[in-house]
Amino acid sequence: MGESLVPCLSRVQLEDMGVRIDSFPALKMAPPEACVAFDDIIPQAASHFDFADQTLIMSFPQAAMKQTARGTVPESQWDEGVNALLVDYNFSGSNASYDAHDSETSYNSDSYYLNLRSGMNLGAWRLRNYSTWTRNDGNNTWDNIGTSLSRAIVPLKSQLTLGDTSTAGDIFDSVQMRGVQLTSDEEMLPDSQRGFAPVIRGIAKSNAEVTVEQNNYVIYRTFVQPGAFEINDLYPTSNSGDLTVTIKESDGSEQKFVQPFSSVALLQREGHLKYSLSAGEYRAGNYNSAEPKFGQLDAMYGLPYGFTVYGGAIFSDDYYSLAGGLGKNFGYIGAISIDVTQAKSKLANEENSEGQSYRFLYSKSFNSGTDFRLLGYKYSTSGYYTFQEATDVRSDADSSYSQYHKRSQIQGNVTQQLGAWGSVYFNVTQQDYWNDEGKQRSLNAGYNGRIGRVNYSVAYTWTKSPEWDESDRLLSFSMSIPLGRVWSNYHLTTDQHGRTNQQLGVSGTALEDHNLNYSVQEGYGSNGVGNSGSVNLDYQGGVGSASLGYNYNRDGQQVNYGLRGGVIAHSEGITLSQPLGESMAIISAPGARGAHVINNGGVEVDWMGNAVVPYLTPYRETEVSLRSDSLNNQVDLDTASVNVVPTRGAIVRARFDTRVGYRVLMNLTQANGKAVPFGATATLLDTTKEFSSIVGEDGQLYISGMPEKGALQVNWGKDQAQQCRVAFTLPEQQDNTGVVMANAVCR
Template identity: 45%
Template sequence: MRKNKITLSHIACFVALQCSLPVALPGYAREYFNPAMLGIDGPGKDITDLSAFEEGVGQMPGTYHVDVVINNAAQGTYDIPFSMQKNAQGQQSLQPCLSIDMLKSFRIRTELFPQLVGDGQCAVLNAIPMASAEFDFNHQRLLLSIPQAAVSTMARGWVAPDRLDEGINALLLNYTFTGGNTSARQSGNSDSDSYFLNLRPGLNLGPWRLRNYSTWNQNKTGDTKEESWDSVYTYAQRDIIALKSQLTLGDSTAPSDMFDSVPFRGVQLASDDDMLPESLRGYAPIIRGIARTNAQVSVKQNGYVIYQTYVSPGAFEIADMFPTGSSGDLDVTIKETDGSEQHQVIPFASLPVLQREGRLKYSVTSGQYRPYDGDIDKEWFSQATAIYGLPAGFTLYGGGQFAQHYQSLLAGFGKNLGELGAFSVDGTQAWSTQQDTDKESGQSWRVRYSKNMLATGTNISISGYRYSTSGYYSLSETLDTWRENEWKTSNERRRNRAEIMLNQSLGDVAGSLSVNAVSEDYWNSDREMRSIGVGYSNSFSGITWNLNYSYNRNTTAGRDSDKVYSEDQVFTLNFNIPLDCWLSNSWASYSLNTSKRGDTSHTVGLNGTALENQNLNWSIQESQTNHGQGNGGYANLDYQGTYARVNAGYGYDHDQRNLNYSIDGGIIAHAHGLTFSQSLGETAALVEAPGVSGVEVTNQTGVKTDFRGYTVVPYLSPYRENTVGLNPETLPDDADLTLTNQILTPTRGAIVRARFDTRVGKRVLMTLTRSNGKTVPFGAIVSVHGENQAQSFIVGDAGQVYLTGMPLSGSLLAKWGNAASEICKVTFQLPEEDNTIGVMQTNARCN
């Protein structure tokens, strides 16, 4: 038999032939895959209909959960139906079915294109010239390209009103309990106990939010016990989207951007800046202070205790106060273990009232004056304010307050000075009649200024000065004199007030400096108040240190007594050194604390975080003081769990031992039961992942689904897009998620539902064989029979299909064409053992 030989000449001819083929073929020829090739290993096999894949689409028509992106701007996540259609180039592709209402919500000017309305519910997108839609299947994104002329101009961060979620109907409760027990170690001293309970119940019903804020406080020293229960406020509130406003009925406080804050019980309609896009809206106070010992810090606002906690010696910062809906200065009391107290006044005021051109911000309030003292008459009053943005950076504002014994009018303007900052000036004319006195009148003038100098790193967040004449009284000062008893309050009132809050960056190497100061004096009194705080901080190679100085002076004088004053100055130096080389997530600290009273202490400590999610904070401190006080120590644990946050601390010194503890959390009662959580913010999300427990919520410390698959994301931003996700790496072996992230846009105070479709059950690799002995063909679509769900499975080679979330028994439907012979049904029964471990392999007959 002659052997065939391949020579170089043969190869050359073959290469030349191959190179010439593209020239001979038509330029429009397309690639084509013959489905019969799938049966090359078994002639006569049934072939799956692959027409959906021939044009390069690669996916079947159906409903997909996609992110909609218009002109590179994300619009949100929607369930969009897709069908096979020809695009503008005449090629088959998956095209979306978008309704006219949906296009309007995307700010597309549908009124300009009447041809958008087709025969069905789907808009004819080609009616907009140059418009196109592309389905990025790999990233599950629908990319819409719309000419700019066809899109309404909206500010960055704008959210369509129809996308806002009012949330579910629910009962909710926030609670905080703190306690402290002190045991005296020296004769002559008494044991003491202190307890504080804060309850914030609420009800969400449609767009309405009913809220209450109540506190209970008990202090016991020896045989003396003081106890009080206060309802700080109760109100019902809802938003009015069209007016970008909040309607409040009940207890609240009138806005303080012009007049001093006034508590009332009545009705209020006021603008809500959070409804504006982020690019169009302009503070919650951070309390800083210095404690000499393991101190109790209490915060009062408008006479109510709104916050209480325990701090270690040294500088502290409180940034997690629950908003009370009020405004006005914060009275901070730092009660040391030796019984001494420090008092600070933290200015809580808004920045200059500048508004963008054309923006109107308003408030209208009417109701009864709601004083802290129950003996004061609850006189009716009304207040109205308006702020309007004018061209050239000007803002005009004004308002009035009207009651039987008090009337006032205010007018002012603000100006954006560009590189020089921003300021506002206003004047108030008031007419007041105090109890048992004649009517008086007076004026008050105020200047406020702010500046953020990027070049020098200087930020003057609040700087203001106010002068009031001797005949000027505020609304509260006047109404507080009208009492049921004959006791009369002091007629002292504020004459001058100056305040400043400044932050200065000194560069990457030199650190930063902060200064805040408040000064007040009064008519008809020698009383003066001065409060100054200066801080410096820096870091190097992970080591941080800071210096803090605090000066507080309060002078009082009675008409028949000599001048009495209290004055204190405290200086602290703190170092924090990371110890990751020896103990991960831990730090060593040193603190020097000295005061004008002559008290000096040195404190060393260790602190850090523990557990997998770093949700356990721990600290140990040891200190030494002068004046023969000896040594003292303190240990603290703080655990942030799924259902609550728990804190416990123990300390001792020469005079006493003290134990303090706290717990705070939230509860939501909804249609599917009770869900316990961490303390709830104003707006929250109820996460539902039925049947899946212990799954972590991404970017949330300590938040996991409970035994039923429910949990709460305690803080969301209202009128903004919020992404809530589950960590798939923490899913049980027998569970899968269709989606791991959802985008929520809640209204203020809403409890919005974030439901995740879960598939809990076996993971199965099933080989499907038909009644004729042949396997179900490659590419067939398998779905769980009788279930209305988008998830389906595709058959691979040799009739094998990978299934997830399968029950122990049920039926499947396999389809590889439209004919009756191209559809079959599988009835299966899986063994119960090893239900949650690994992948089970089994065979099933498809009839």
């Protein structure tokens, strides 16, 4: 029998490829790293090496392979990262002076906000603290929103959390808690197996400050320009709980509306279980409320034929609730889920209350590009209280909850894509309360279109709350025209009283990486509002982001500013960064100072050879790359990209092998005057890393990472006559190519 070329693959490598190791005893018994002849062990398995294409082709019978979902990243590649300390910060401030023309009022106002997410990574454990600091006109408020310790439980595809967290919001309203929680981590599943923070839309009449609060905490603050705006990067403190949005205009006036928020109970794939177990004590946030101990269970399971059954329970000394529901994907009709919740509460003065809640959800996406969702809550009896409502009522008998608690809520969202004509959206919400005839309502509608290179949009908002005598109505029109790297912008807003505000300006980007955004606006408002204007700059650098803005109107002027970024302390130094996100990578490229990171504007390798790539997706393979053309003339990379797979919250190391030294083109001759043979290997001696290169035609050798003085060992065979050594001293570089030309004799 003739000899054949076979691949040397270990049991571990075969398992990573998806081979069912347990189905073949010979493979299962093999040492983990030893070569195994898999084509002799697995029937119908074969391998072939195509020399022409330099490709190894292997085939396995389907029965020998695991049924792996598309996009699956093997668990063996998941990286828990390095041990480190980290801080993610977001600071914003404003200084304003007002001199109202219609009164004798004149005053200054200063406001500052700091958001800190700090923590420590130790192995698979993640310690995190979330704190905020607010200072308004000399009054300081420091809130410790929560501290938690968590880690992944890989066999269960779950996340274990100890400390401050929030309960699941799929079935019951989410509440903040302090205790222990074990919950499914959908990120561990591949994209093809995964079955929501809300988008907030509104209209600003001027340069405005937008603040978002949840559970009485400020979780988001930003500055927006006149016209329709959209906030789609919220980081809620829990999975549900109404969001209070405040729009503070440049003249000091405020608009407020409530954005109902509840994550939708999604249908599950057949055989997939999504669950959450929580036990601890209720956290009331800034409210003066009791903090009873409780336990909560939520579970959803995918059944055959497109059904999903789900349910849950909450147990506490003075409250219990049971819920059950069924969902079904009806194909062309859409997806529907219906559930019922029974609750019994002990209120103030030992009063017992019992009631039911019914919930209905319908969603459908049409081929025409229409996405329609309708979410409705209905509290059928006045005796139904959520866990949070019942706890607050027990704590304060005079609370408005005892008279006005939620009765029903309806939320509808429609989005229609119109192809080349753009898109339209329509969102409506209504919420009412027991013992209160008023309803809290809001409506958002808009159209986004494009003619040629001109973008335009029309938006309308309407809000009404029971405590307001009249509703707020705003209509806006915006248009943007590109002028090279600059955009010309126009905004028009008008309210229910006919007051209009117009803004005209330019915006654009600057610098090599387009990481400086700027805008200049000038405006005019009717009804005595008068002139207004603004200048805004936003810079995204490698060690953080900074913003600066100035705006004025008839009544005063305001300067706002902000700093955002992160700091990581690790075994190889302290590295400054852009905002970190949840999972991130630390690039380690010694000597490559100034090298740019691809697809991360402004991020460069620092003087210690480190850089941070933020906002990596956990459990997903991400390519981290450096721009070779940004390296200096004395640095080369063995490879320009590294693949990493971080776990949730991990700080993974992306290590690049660098060659620091001169790039040299050396003509090598032997002692007999002949050129060193083609294909000889030249290795740099006396270095911490072994650098080698291949000699080309006529004895030419190109090698990088060379010192000014040193020695090369050259081999083209095993005999003594096929080996020689080169002692060299490099001459000065004589041109701007970055390559040193040299001649040397190999002896």
